[in-house]
Amino acid sequence: MIKCFNSIKNCYDCAMTNPSPPTSGVQLLEVAPELAGQRIDNFLRTQLKGVPKTLIYRILRKGEVRVNKGRIKPEYKLQAGDIVRVPPLRLAERDEPEPLAQGLLQRLEAAIVYEDKALIVLNKPAGIAVHGGSGLNYGVIEAFRQLRPDAKDIELVHRLDRDTSGLLMIAKKRSMLRHLHEALRGDGVDKRYMALVRGHWATAKKQVNAPLLKSNLRSGERMVEVNPEGKEALTIFRVLRRFGEFATLVEAKPVTGRTHQIRVHTQHAGHCIAGDSKYGDDDFTKEIRALGGKRLFLHAYELTVPLPEGGKLKLEAPVDEMWVRTVERLGA
Known part of the structure; x- marks a missing residue:
């Protein structure tokens, strides 16, 4: 044969x-x-x-x-x-890979927006976890360990929620991981998100400064709430576009990096994010879904990081077609 x-x-x-x-x-x-x-x-x-x-x-x-x-x-x-x-x-x-796993590898390879010898930055699609666990066989980091087998020290630099899309950093070298972690602990990394929120966000509402407390429910689900006993959390907001009194597109810049920070801060401000099944409003989400928006409308669209050799790397990532179509229908 x-x-x-x-x-x-x-x-x-x-x-x-x-x-x-x-x-x-x-x-x-x-x-x-x-x-x-x-x-x-x-x-x-x-x-x-x-x-x-x-x-x-x-x-x-x-x-x-x-x-x-x-x-x-x-x-x-x-x-x-x-x-x-x-x-x-x-x-x-033999451990034959599932078709979805192979599709995931191809999808993530195509999502890379920047790569050098020490760093990968990709525009993570919504719905893909950054790592496996909790019943998930694959996440972004497991996929890139297959895609880049020679990068023995490949690790996530930070995380995005599974349903959040946008710029995600992966270090290929320990030296880059240490450098970026140090930058994240200070104010060296500038991350900006776009969010579609319910209602009319006032221009004067430029920040939400509210401590966040993390807890686990009996079901094992992780929840975060505004609580005076929580950790300090600050998010800066800027209005990008309004859709009457129904919805507002805002930019969110998290100064601190708490779990679910933007999602809980927008909820606390009375303007929950469209498609947020945990902290959102069901009626608002249903109306957005009727326009074709079947996702969480939170996207990490801009990232600026300091490079070890000096200078800064600034990247932007476009939103997906579902987001574009939904916003177009909102504005029609």
């Missing part, structure tokens, strides 16, 4: 008549010129779709993978024409 690809020739030493065999056959992979220079571990992770990373490194450590009939180390860099021999793999050990 011979199976050919554009970049490799994949030949099985033994034909398989069982449609669901317990093991694959020995595989011989010929390295095409365009794949030369890759490390063997990264090459195998790309070519052996669905095979867990732990299994790939196990067969490399045991010397079961051969290149030109000789043993190699995981950091070996392939040359054009190399013949890579992969031992039989138990198919039961």
Whole structure:
């Protein structure tokens, strides 16, 4: 049996008549010129779709993978024409990725707005968690650990709520992570959000300064409320556009970085955010949904951060099509 690809020739030493065999056959992979220079571990992770990373490194450590009939180390860099021999793999050990997971990888790759050797900034879509847990297999950080396997120290710099969209920073190096955490603790990072809120936000209402207290309900759900025993929290607001008395588009700049800060501060001001199932108004959300707005209308649209070598990086991220269409219908 011979199976050919554009970049490799994949030949099985033994034909398989069982449609669901317990093991694959020995595989011989010929390295095409365009794949030369890759490390063997990264090459195998790309070519052996669905095979867990732990299994790939196990067969490399045991010397079961051969290149030109000789043993190699995981950091070996392939040359054009190399013949890579992969031992039989138990198919039961394969962890086939779900279609949604593959779609997530592609969607997040396309969402990158800036990348250098130490930093990734993406325009996170609404509805995607920043990390797995609580029944979620994948989040942004798990996806980028697959998308950037050579970035061994990749970590989230900060977080966005699952239903909030916009600019999210991921550090690829520990030095960048430390630098940005220090900047976040001070006033070196400027983050600005757009929010569509209920009612007429007065121009004179330029800030909400109200302490926030975080608690967990019996169900495990996390809630935040304005409480004098809470932590200091300050958000600066600016009116961007009004839609009569019905709604206002505001800019929110969180001076402090508390959980759910903008969502709770807008609620406290009497102008909850459209689509907020936790702190919002059901009737307002229903009216926005009737216009096609089926999301939380909170978006991190502008980010300014200091760079380690000096200077500043300023980025902006557009809102999605659903947001654009909803606002257009509001203004019609």
